[in-house]
Amino acid sequence: MKSLKMVVFYDNWCSLCIAIKEKIQRLDWFGLIEMIGIREKGIEKEISVPLEDLEKKMYAVIKRNGKYVSGLDAFISISARIPMFFILWPFLIISSRLGIGHVVYKYISEHRTIVPVGKCDDSFCKLK
Known part of the structure; x- marks a missing residue:
């Protein structure tokens, strides 16, 4: 089981992303998925992907081999580790x-709402 572990980087200023993260955590019965918010200080030490790319789509690192997957491929990797998502896996593979x-993943990621309420360091926050 240890070889199946992965780290998922999600946007913790996105309400949709937070809801998905919470569902994944509830259903991750084997503790295979570690979730890390990309808006946390020091994130650049955790992953070598620029913040601009992390803001566009979810990234994950497969611990066994250090391989990066992103977007739909990251969600496919997650669904292969969560028993309740197994039913989605074949459909996700085919759609990929x-x-x-x-296309669907990109549309959703580009139209999600970012709300950095009380989390901005600068005098201006860019809202999406």
């Missing part, structure tokens, strides 16, 4: 191979 899943 057809390209439709990546």
